[in-house]
Amino acid sequence: MSNFDYDLFVIGAGSGGVRASRIAASHGARVAVAEDYRVGGTCVIRGCVPKKLLVYGAHFAEDLKDARHFGWDVPDCKFDWDRLRDNVQAEVTRLEGLYGQTLENHKVTVFKTRATIAGPQKVRLADGTELTAERILVATGGWPHVPEFPGSEHAITSNEVFHLDKLPKRVVIAGGGYIANEFAGIFNEFGSKVTIVNRGDTILRGYDEQIRDRLLQISMTKGIDFKFNAPFEKIVQNDDGTLTVHLGGCEPIVADAVLVAAGRVPNTKGVGLEEVGVDLDDHGAIKVDESNQSSVPSIYAVGDVTNRIQLTPVAIREGQAFADSVFGGKPTVVDYQNVPSAVFSHPPIGAVGMTEAEARNKLGSIRVYTSDFRAMKNVLAGRNERALYKMVVNAATDQVVGLHMIGPDAPEILQAAAIAVKAGLTKADFDNTVALHPSMAEELVLLK
Template sequence: MADDTYDYDLFVIGAGSGGVRASRIAAGYGARVAVAEEHRVGGTCVIRGCVPKKMLVYGAHFAEDLEDAKNFGWTIDNPKFDWSVLRDNVLKDVDRLNGAYTDTLKNNEVEIILDRAVLTGPHEITLGSGKVVTAKHILIATGARPHVPQCPGNELGITSNEAFHLEALPPRILIAGGGYIANEFAGIFNEFGSKVTIINRSDQLLRGYDESLRDRLLQISVMKGIDFRFNAEFKAIEQTEDGCLKVSMTNHEDLVVDCVLFATGRVPNTEGLGLDKAGVELGQHGEIVVDRFSKTSVDHIYAVGDVTGRVQLTPVAIREGQAFADTLFGGKPTAVDHSCIPSAVFSHPPLAGVGMTEGQARNKFGSIKVYESDFRPMKNVLAGRNERSLYKMVCAEGSGKILGIHMIGPESAEIMQAAAVAVKAGLTKEQFDQTVAIHPTMAEELVLLR
């Protein structure tokens, strides 16, 4: 396989989830592989994204669990929360994962180059050190970064990257955005005792998720004490004499807070990589345009993960990295199917979905069948908590084929993973009905829908 014309058979720029998987699999096929990473091995998900965030979500759940424990017979006197303990333990585990990912690459004989890499020729890469190397194939897996809205004083705010490193919890925090990152951090900080306000430039949360679930999350979030300001865009952020932040916005009064967190989407990391010199085509949002096999407009240059703007989810990047390596070095042409991808929002409570929403199904098919279960989980009943869960199944008229499943409630993401297999396999409502329930569980509602 080795081509002595080049220093490497594959040079990967970016050691996140997609880049690491592609590097490891390609090396396993016998390719000479190097991966360049200017930050830390592991990428957004492991270092400053879904993994540390989920640990904060776990920590936040204890706020309600400790309160609910009283009705289950537990006496817990004067519970206290120490942000620095959770923060430091989370960052310690991030270090562990960074080491594990590094070891994985080394064990597969992938050369790790901790430096910036830029394309400076058709097959040429120049490192930050000035060293020039060549590769027969190049994979761009540089991910994406948080978008920061343009307004005077925006440098006073933080993004999700910095949220994991806060010295102390802000008493009052303004979170900008209506997507999953905004709602997840809203739930986290609210449970930790911060006064949370979400502002969003539109009047909708979580576009792309089923409307019933979005409405339910909004109702529950308001009930938990989170404030919302819709149709609001930043005018300016100013620092006051006492160190607070005064935020002015459209359609609403000014607000004084201690921290502003931008959660307004993510931008593909394509700037300064030399892609224009290499002739790589970019889309209107700066994403790398690729075909179904992750090939760019240049035959020997590929891209996977968030930098392509296809689906910005870690498991998708991993699948794309695997498929790329199998196709190019394993002799097994593989294209990732980006349809029917399950996803979740780790809000309080979490919501999850797979397949078409009710609105999408009606727009496409017109006549459909929708089954719902609106119930109060058993644990909430005994705890005296009025919070209700909602499960929804969208089916084709006549055949009963399941087009989508959507749910909000405790452990929704855990339940959805198994349900997504059924939707992907094209199962019907009747087949769910024929499955015996596991009682008492929340998941049994999926086979009892009427």
């Protein structure tokens, strides 16, 4: 028997931590996990799951109007924020229970309290209890970054946005990334006046330029206002509870809520990492090798806390790879090439592989194919909103190295198409596939 209390102690019961815990336990390890908030982590509790449910709810604003063009006599409908908010939170609670049940079924000990690292093989719980473990896995995820400026305490982040007492009539959103654009679309469909404020001049940095330009165009048509090169100076709370946002180079904006979506940082503060010699990078992320091992051999890390690719499926793969490698005798390394991603904006974006600019810089000679079209549903509904599909091909090999899409159900279509890109298929392979008609996805095999 081991001299340690546990073979593995996991700090953080999010997607990566839960996966690592249950897989390690299935391999016979004695596992404990500590979580100081709710089991499930960012994705399940205050991230992609409740956000996607709000996205579904927001879509009904346009679907109900469009239904009239399809013969349905739909009356003017009133949106009830309280009902959606409470239903979403009920679903979050249900999922939290399932995650906890999964850990229990695998005989993982769960400590519902904060844990910090007290030594290379020792953790300390909030009540002072110290436990030993042969290995420690840090899976504490990320945390919303809120820049410091006067009045920043009046702003909310993606942590609090799901719990608003009432729907704000006017919302200012700081940031240009996927969280900012997703919530801009959500609140706009719910009837709020939305202004996105960006200190730079680009939204969705890292996505293909044509795709992000199309989202900007559509968002502005839907009534979302954009302020670029406008850094926050201060937020002032008025006597009536409203907020006045002062920006550089712009007139002040009065709002009922200010959402800061300025990125996420690794959640490593106060965990005890530096005290035991774990190396962190300039952003506070834990430096790990391809085996998820830190500079301290007994301490590992997976997920957003390592700041490699901040996506839930990546954290899950890292947790699985760690457990299989260390406890299952199956050395596994995560492949970070061609990881698909989505932005659940209105309309949504799906992407995998290199953008056109990246391909030109890396490959030199490329071919680009696009399809700019109006979805059949939008035509009958009288909507001028156009979808855009883009394929980037290595001219020397005919291999498809990038797919970028914006339009209805783009992420759903992109997931399957990403398999083709990951497999290294060619443009000829797409061309040789018979179209599934009528569908939006058929555009991918009809590109000329």
